[in-house]
Amino acid sequence: MPDTAYFHATDLVQLGLLLLIPLEILVASTARVRAEYDLRDTLANIAMSVGSIFFWGMYSGIFMTAVWFAYRHRLADVPFNAWSFVIAFVLEDLRYYLWHRISHRSRWFWASHVIHHSSQHFNLSTNLRQSWTSQFSGLILMNVPMAFIGFHPSTVALAFTVNLLYQFWIHTETIDKMPRWFEWLLNTPSHHRVHHASNARYLDANYAGVFMIWDRLFGTFVPEQIEEPPRYGLVKNLGTVNPIRIALHEYVGIARDQARRGLSLRQRLGYFFGPPGWRHDGRQTTTASLRAAEAARREQSGGAREMRHA
């Protein structure tokens, strides 16, 4: 079991990372680097963070009970040392990749995660825009298998925390690209800008937490292209900074779709667990349909250009 000193260290790191936000604003004010802040947007981010901490505190007991239950019925005893922590960290990162991918591909889970993507700005304060319902969606139980294998719940929690702390610095436009080896192996601001973009080309890509290898391995890696700057936010953006509306808008959308009359069970399940933007009447805005429309547009404009040349 890891010593409490490790957790105190992560608290200090967290405070240090928070200091980077005003630093980014200061540096960006010199106009040497790119970073866009908006007062209302940043205040909404802070409000979402406060709410997230509050609800995490309220409901984490349920999740921890499940983790402890699994640990009591563990398959083996994994001691806490440097090697076991490395293994735990890699496993946790794979868990994060899977969790993240499901969170983007199924509307029920997206309803919780969409909060983090709802800002049209991308800066260090975007980190703070966190879900209020992550415990509620059920995916938090994906942490249970590690405890069942035999990793102590504190080790699981430490790996989880370190993974999230790593992801703080990648929410920025101030850093263009890291060295090539770094870009290949690890998640970087460039990769994460793609992940937060709503351009059809960039949708549903780069789910990695720390190691980019998961995206490369499972075919979800998309590099940032200079000719197509990311447009941050959602396909259908929010027109509010009200934290309650930000936190619940997709759930309200699900409820409204479920209230439609005359839907089959299959269609109702589609509105619940189908990909975000799915519609029963064919007027979809899913990633696949948006990419198809974009490809058709490009082909059309390419054809028109060819005709002009001829």
Add this chain to the structure above:
Amino acid sequence: MKELLFSIGVNLVLGVLLFALLLWKRRPDTVRLLSETDALAEFQRHYPEATGTATLSADGLAALIETASGPGLLVAHARRWNARMLAAPELTAVSARDETSLELRFADFGWPRARLRFADRETASRCRARLETLVRSGTAAPADLHHA
């Protein structure tokens, strides 16, 4: 207890610092529509196939776009632009806030309302009449304009 006070103190200082920096950095006029061409170009970033005419709000923070598929709306949100095609049942009501301002209400929890202030009474009442017709007609959203 000491740790808790330390955390609260640090966060308080950070909060104040952040707020001050944001106030200092705030440039409210960075997104404004200066012309109809600006508005159409911005609208086309959201709906690439849209063509038509634009009516700008007096403050340049919004515009109504009349396209071949019906009216659309462009509104500043933070330092970005939000756009949507206007049609019932998403557009639920249009009301006058005063002689030159309109409030549009949507059946969308994530974007419940938009406000537009026009330069004169005539423009406001013309736009209001156009949008009220739309609400009353109950016409569904046009299917031939695709969101980018």
